Amino acid sequence: MTRYIISNGSAADAKPTVLKGNISVQGAKNAALPLIAAAVLTGEDVVLSNCPDIADVDNMLKIFSALGGVTERRGDKVKLSLKYLTSGEIESRLAGELRSSLFMLGSVLARTKKAKVAYPGGCDIGLRPIDIHLKALREMGVRIRDRYGYLYCDASEAHGADVTLDYPSVGATENVMLLASGIDGVTVIRNAAREPEIEDLGNFLCKTGARVTGAGTQLIKIEGCSALKGAEYEVMPDRIAAGTYMIAAAVCGGETVLRDMKPEHVFSLIGKLRESGAEVEYNGNSVRVASDGRLKAVGVVETGTYPGFPTDLQAPFSVLAAVSEGSTVIVENIFETRFKHLAELTKMGVSVKVKGRVAVFEGVKSLSAAEVQAMDLRGGAALMIAGLKASGTTVVENGHHIERGYAAPEEVLNALGASVIKV
Ligand code: UD1
Numbered sequence: 001m002t003r004y005i006i007s008n009g010s011a012a013d014a015k016p017t018v019l020k021g022n023i024s025v026q027g028a029k030n031a032a033l034p035l036i037a038a039a040v041l042t043g044e045d046v047v048l049s050n051c052p053d054i055a056d057v058d059n060m061l062k063i064f065s066a067l068g069g070v071t072e073r074r075g076d077k078v079k080l081s082l083k084y085l086t087s088g089e090i091e092s093r094l095a096g097e098l099r100s101s102l103f104m105l106g107s108v109l110a111r112t113k114k115a116k117v118a119y120p121g122g123c124d125i126g127l128r129p130i131d132i133h134l135k136a137l138r139e140m141g142v143r144i145r146d147r148y149g150y151l152y153c154d155a156s157e158a159h160g161a162d163v164t165l166d167y168p169s170v171g172a173t174e175n176v177m178l179l180a181s182g183i184d185g186v187t188v189i190r191n192a193a194r195e196p197e198i199e200d201l202g203n204f205l206c207k208t209g210a211r212v213t214g215a216g217t218q219l220i221k222i223e224g225c226s227a228l229k230g231a232e233y234e235v236m237p238d239r240i241a242a243g244t245y246m247i248a249a250a251v252c253g254g255e256t257v258l259r260d261m262k263p264e265h266v267f268s269l270i271g272k273l274r275e276s277g278a279e280v281e282y283n284g285n286s287v288r289v290a291s292d293g294r295l296k297a298v299g300v301v302e303t304g305t306y307p308g309f310p311t312d313l314q315a316p317f318s319v320l321a322a323v324s325e326g327s328t329v330i331v332e333n334i335f336e337t338r339f340k341h342l343a344e345l346t347k348m349g350v351s352v353k354v355k356g357r358v359a360v361f362e363g364v365k366s367l368s369a370a371e372v373q374a375m376d377l378r379g380g381a382a383l384m385i386a387g388l389k390a391s392g393t394t395v396v397e398n399g400h401h402i403e404r405g406y407a408a409p410e411e412v413l414n415a416l417g418a419s420v421i422k423v
Pocket of ligand 1: 029030031033100129130131132133134167168169170171172193197311312334335336
């Protein structure tokens with residue numbers, strides 16, 4: 001079991017970490033996962049560069065291999081080849097590891113017309129139903145039976161369709177794009193998710209020979225092709241990892257420059273950081289965050305679909321709310337139970353009250369070190385930020401959740417002057 005130990009001197013010699021330096025932002029988890037699924041669509045080689053070295057990518061590569069594929073990582077490049085798809089089955093052991101296994105459904109169906117997929121896992125942050133995915137696939141002619149935790153799917157009569165999503169689900173938009181790209185015909189997705197990772201997937205699919213327009217807007221049009229080609233593609237920068245380190249920089253104080261990112265992907269966060277009193281400047285592909293670590297409350301933060309405030313940054317931002325002078329209200333609009341990290345944060349001196357999807361923080365001046373448990377990926381990252389701010393030594397248990405999405409976070413933070421050990 002991985003744990004992260006974050007040291008800031010003894011409680012008597014209280015010295016919260018100040019972050020200073022430059023870091024490069026990793027490739028995006030939430031772009032890399034559907035891109036690996038997209039590699040199933042073609043029998044030719046796909047090479048993904050800037051592919052983050054994280055556990056979720058490893059698990060997705062395992063699923064790719066279980067389908068008969070071969071993968072090879074060299075540095076940040078991953079080569080994927082799936083000449084012959086030997087199995088259309090994704091067993092529960094693999095699917096249980098991550099929710100993105102569900103994207104494989106659209107790709108596998110396009111390639112073999114038949115699939116058996118276990119219900120997906122992922123972070124325990126709410127009900128996470130898959131009804132929108134299934135409704136859309138059914139509208140495209142896929143027959144789906146649900147038996148004993150598995151979905152049995154038949155796409156022998158799948159066709160392009162005009163699909164309106166009940167909600168702009170990121171995963172459902174990607175799943176439909178994948179199936180639609182790999183079959184002949186035209187599909188239109190209305191009320192599509194607009195997250196930048198969707199645009200990244202659309203750009204990749206265009207490189208393989210599908211014609212995708214409107215990815216990143218509410219209306220996506222896909223002209224599919226049953227003979228897609230291989231492609232080389234650079235995964236976009238991870239806006240959530242970038243945002244997490246930007247929040248850490250504001251909370252701890254100091255001056256941090258993040259390179260290799262897209263500032264426009266984190267505008268909602270930049271607005272909130274500036275409101276809190278942190279200095280944020282951006283130029284080209286880099287962002288500079290400077291602060292004296294004394295922040296003020298920002299009033300209300302509500303999570304929303306892109307370009308709103310990302311639900312994935314809600315937990316990291318809650319640490320900023322916890323140490324800012326005054327009251328902050330955080331409303332979680334996307335997932336029902338995404339406040340589990342708050343119980344752990346209270347062990348470190350955070351003052352917060354939660355009712356349903358609303359958390360109200362009364363800012364405290366300092367945090368104290370504690371032994372805490374990561375409950376999920378982003379909640380775990382929040383505990384690490386709190387550990388940097390707390391005096392004494394904080395131990396974050398269940399670090400495997402953090403490793404799912406952050407590439408060597410201890411190295412990134414230590415490059416900024418922190419003292420974090422992974423054991
Ligand atoms: C993706 C991201 C995740 C992010 C989330 C919201 C990946 C791998 N994960 O997750 O990091 O937190 O977008 O930006 O890209 N819903 C349904 N039925 C469905 C599908 C979704 O009710 O069939 C609901 C969900 O329960 C949730 C909301 O829609 O309340 C958003 O989910 P969705 O956009 O699908 O998120 P994911 O694709 O799971």
